[in-house]
Amino acid sequence: MKFPLSKYIWFDGKLVPVNMAKVPVTTHAIHYGTSIFEGIRAYWNSKNLHVFRLKDHIKRFRNSGKFYNIKLNFSDKQIENAVIDLCKKNKIKKSCYIRPFYFVGQYGINFHVTQKAPTHTAVFAFPFGDLFNKNGITATISKWRKFSDMSTPTQAKMGGNYLNSILATQDAKQKGFDEAILLDQSGNVSEAPGENIFLVKNNELITPSLSSSALDGITRRSVITLANDLNLKIRERKVSKKELKLADEIFLSGTAAEITPIIKIDKKKICSGKVGNITKLFMDTYSDIVMNKNENYSHWLTTVY
Ligand SMILES: Cc1ncc(COP(=O)(O)O)c(C=O)c1O
Structure with missing residues (x-):
């Protein structure tokens, strides 16, 4: 599957080139799946880019982490701005998929995840057309x-x-x-x-x-x-x-x-x-x-x- 990632990624509050957003292999989420994600679409209608139900996605994003006591270090407004700024920085003028996620970072091999577990937050985007054949x-x-x-x-x-x-x-x-x-x-x-x-x-x-x-x-x-x-x-x-x-x-x-x-x-x-x-x-x-x-x-x- 082709994955034409946009050039910049939003990582822990900053817009950085994709190859600068890195975490160590000991990251907790890689071992235990302690990550939370959303999938959002934005649509280009030749005049502007419109993100669909952004606030609702952000609400679910935050709530998902609450089930596991995994903290999101950013406010809803900051995530909203991260999505918008990411699209702007990448000059996206095509319909695209936007993927915000946060995950537990360095936390040893500990199952006892609490609010004290350090987390990272990131958002990336890529142009995206139809997932499936719309003829059925x-x-x-x-x-x-x-x-x-x-x-x-x-x-x-x-x-x-x-x-x-x-x-x-x-x-x-x-x-x-x-x-x-x-x-x-x-x-x-x-x-x-x-x-x-x-x-x-x-x-x-x-x-x-x-x-x-x-x-x-x-x-x-x-x-x-x-x-x-x-x-x-x-x-x-x-x-x-x-x-x-x-x-x-x-x-x-x-x-x-x-x-x-x-x-x-x-x-x-x-x-x-x-x-x-x-x-x-x-x-x-x-x-x-x-x-x-x-x-x-x-x-x-x-x-x-
Ligand atoms: C398991 C599952 N069901 C349903 C959906 C559809 O949800 P939404 O309409 O919010 O994308 C998704 C996508 O997020 C999903 O992962």
């Missing part, structure tokens, strides 16, 4: 189950948690599918490795509730708001595996995936293998919003220049 992707129900809150908090975006996503992705790709769908510990639908999932049945939207170990995705929240605004019925509830195959339409939502249709699950075509009308409506609405073409949602955008 294939998915398989994974043999790997989503971890539950009884193992690690599902609402914390911790580096270590993503080993579960990596296993599910490896399994799906190895079987020739584009993406995995994970069931929760009880066998209900949870989410994809890095996306939430929505089903459409009889013109009603359904998404697994957060109690099915799904992340409280910011795109998921946006879809729920839009559904209400569009007067479409939307329900958050347990979703059985069987319902997936009986759905009229299915789509994924996520910062990286945006709105991506699923047109086949295992051997079963969804919506005759085509992008469904409701999915298309959400794809178009979302795309207009992020490009600042819908002023009803311009409060979701932070302008860079």
